[in-house]
Amino acid sequence: MTVRTAIVIGGGVAGPVAAIALRRAGIDAAVYEAYPTTADGVGGSLAIAPNGLAALRAVGAEDAVLAVSRPMPGMVMAFGRRRMEIPALPGVPSLRLLWRADLHRALHERARAEGVRIEHGRRLVSVDEPGPGVVARFADGSTASADILVGADGVNSTVRTLIDPAAPGPLHTGLLGFESIADVEVPEDPGTIVYAFGRRGFYLYRRHPGGGTEWGANLPQDRPWSPAEARAVPAAEWLRVLAEVHVGDDPGAELIRATSPDRLQVLGSLKIMPSLPRWHRGRMALVGDAAHAPSNSSGQGASLAVESAVQLARCLRDLPGPGPAFEAYERLRRPRVERVAARASRINHAKAPGPVARALMPILMPLAMRTVMAPERAVGPEQRYVIDWAEPVGQAQP
Ligand SMILES: Cc1cc2nc3c(=O)[nH]c(=O)nc-3n(C[C@H](O)[C@H](O)[C@H](O)COP(=O)(O)OP(=O)(O)OC[C@H]3O[C@@H](n4cnc5c(N)ncnc54)[C@H](O)[C@@H]3O)c2cc1C
Numbered sequence: 001m002t003v004r005t006a007i008v009i010g011g012g013v014a015g016p017v018a019a020i021a022l023r024r025a026g027i028d029a030a031v032y033e034a035y036p037t038t039a040d041g042v043g044g045s046l047a048i049a050p051n052g053l054a055a056l057r058a059v060g061a062e063d064a065v066l067a068v069s070r071p072m073p074g075m076v077m078a079f080g081r082r083r084m085e086i087p088a089l090p091g092v093p094s095l096r097l098l099w100r101a102d103l104h105r106a107l108h109e110r111a112r113a114e115g116v117r118i119e120h121g122r123r124l125v126s127v128d129e130p131g132p133g134v135v136a137r138f139a140d141g142s143t144a145s146a147d148i149l150v151g152a153d154g155v156n157s158t159v160r161t162l163i164d165p166a167a168p169g170p171l172h173t174g175l176l177g178f179e180s181i182a183d184v185e186v187p188e189d190p191g192t193i194v195y196a197f198g199r200r201g202f203y204l205y206r207r208h209p210g211g212g213t214e215w216g217a218n219l220p221q222d223r224p225w226s227p228a229e230a231r232a233v234p235a236a237e238w239l240r241v242l243a244e245v246h247v248g249d250d251p252g253a254e255l256i257r258a259t260s261p262d263r264l265q266v267l268g269s270l271k272i273m274p275s276l277p278r279w280h281r282g283r284m285a286l287v288g289d290a291a292h293a294p295s296n297s298s299g300q301g302a303s304l305a306v307e308s309a310v311q312l313a314r315c316l317r318d319l320p321g322p323g324p325a326f327e328a329y330e331r332l333r334r335p336r337v338e339r340v341a342a343r344a345s346r347i348n349h350a351k352a353p354g355p356v357a358r359a360l361m362p363i364l365m366p367l368a369m370r371t372v373m374a375p376e377r378a379v380g381p382e383q384r385y386v387i388d389w390a391e392p393v394g395q396a397q398p
Contacts, residue, residue: 001321003027005146007136009124009159011035014288014305015152016107019116021059021313022150024389029116032136032144034123034153044179044265045214046103047072047095047193051385052303055310058389064110069098070209074192077369079362080199081250089375092383095299097193097206103302124153127162127284134283148283148322150312152305155271157290163281170271172224173295175202177267178242179216184258186213186251197350197361198249201242205255215255217242218270218297227268235261270296272345275338280326287312292337298344300382308333310387318393328393340382 006022008015011033022029048056048065056062073094075086088094108118123139127149134149151159155170186207188194193206205215219242230238239261246252273293279286288305295301311332315325350361365373372378 001132001147003147003316003322003325005029005148006316007032007134007144007146007149008152009136009149010152010154010288010290011104011108011118011120012152012154012288012305013103013107013302014290014309015150016104016111016116016118017056017059017061017306018150018152018287018309018312019118020061020107020111020114021310022316023114023116024059025313025317027147027313027316029150030144030146031111031116031118032122032124032138033118033120034139036121043100044216044267045097045099046302047097047299048103048306049095049300049303050089050092050383052300052306053093053096054386055303055306058310058387059313060114061107061110064106065098065103066096068102068106069096070191071095072097072191072193072206074189076188076192076194077365078194078196079365082362082366083194084366084369086369087375089380089383094191095193124158127159129282148285148316151284151286151290152288152309153290155273155289155293157286159284160276160286160290163284163286164276164278167276167278168274170273170293172269173272173297174220174222175218175270176221176225176230177216177218177270177296178238179214179265179267180259180263181208181212181214182255182258183212183260184251184254185211186255196249196252197365198246198252201245201252202350203246203249203252203255205251213251213255213258215252215259217246217252217256219245221269224269227266230266230268233266235264235266238266239264272341275341279330279334280322283322285312285322285326285329292333292341294337294341295344295347297347298340300340300344304337304340307385307387308337310389314387314389314393332393336385343378343382 006029008031019029071094126137128135135145190207203217272295287308315329319325
């Protein structure tokens with residue numbers, strides 16, 4: 001059965017890229033996003049890795065992202081006063097940092113320029129599968145139909161439970177996320193990001209081009225907090241908790257002191273997806289965080305989401321019908337995303353260490369960075385991955 005039309009649920013990162021890639025594969029795709037506008041309530045910034053840029057390039061969307069991002073060639077790990085530069089991978093472009101809202105806007109504009117229709121305010125609630133196609137039903141009572149449906153609806157995916165009602169949901173990493181901009185300048189190069197293991201918590205920071213310092217903190221917490229629950233606590237109270245955790249951290253303590261509560265972004269629990277038993281059923285398949293959210297510690301969630309979107313479209317382009325295409329897609333993607341998730345999970349443990357591990361960290365980390373965590377070994381296979389869009393996907397060996 002030839003696939004000619006697709007409904008893409010979710011207009012975050014994977015959704016618009018999937019729609020662009022599907023159109024380039026000859027499939028007419030439309031995106032349905034739950035939120036009424038592109039501002040999705042989760043602001044902050046994120047970094048696109050070289051492999052994510054390569055996947056965007058494969059479908060002509062790289063320039064749009066380059067135009068709204070800035071390079072981050074320098075990376076430093078800091079343990080108290082001890083600093084270690086993380087050497088860049090030779091021959092690989094640097095990470096690109098951008099505001100999430102700018103990424104969404106750039107991808108939406110690119111998708112529209114490719115002829116993709118994007119509809120906001122359309123929250124998927126259920127799907128009918130009347131024989132040869134799918135009918136998506138939205139919360140506003142409207143419907144849409146197509147040959148297939150792609151779930152790019154993020155870590156709390158509805159499509160995932162429609163594919164498999166018994167599918168596991170996301171897990172709490174044990175860390176709460178916070179981001180802000182402090183009214184103080186750190187003496188760092190503007191192209192350098194510092195990953196700092198403080199005395200009792202992990203944080204990162206970099207100079208903000210408009211003045212001040214952008215920072216993010218991961219606060220260890222035993223229980224999960226939804227974003228709404230975490231935001232119900234006054235920002236000034238969270239800043240007080242963060243100040244306590246980062247007391248004595250340089251410059252962590254100062255960054256928190258110089259942050260105004262109205263600029264604190266409270267993200268709630270950082271989540272990961274456990275390995276899913278299935279990524280597809282019938283005419284529905286998942287891409288991005290809906291299938292494989294590897295934790296923000298990997299720095300790869302968005303890049304893997306883009307890769308999966310492009311690979312799904314390649315499989316649909318080259319294989320006969322959704323069944324074989326979805327199977328090839330899952331075979332192609334699962335080992336890669338699960339390797340990244342395993343690395344991120346090791347980092348998450350390091351971000352919330354027990355007292356002994358914390359004391360040993362300044363000694364063990366530099367050693368690890370020269371051996372098991374050496375950049376080429378740890379992230380080389382992730383960042384050097386390039387999708388050849390022109391290469392046909394084989395049924396047995398994608
Ligand atoms: C604090 C933090 C920092 C991060 N930093 C990085 C980073 O530096 N680099 C990186 O690569 N990744 C990072 N990530 C991960 C990255 O944000 C995700 O991996 C990426 O956004 C996944 O894209 P997606 O399109 O699959 O999901 P999302 O971006 O979550 O998009 C899903 C979309 O689907 C919509 N939706 C949901 N349900 C429905 C429905 N029922 N109907 C219609 N629409 C629906 C949502 O509104 C949303 O717009 C970070 C994550 C967090 C939390």
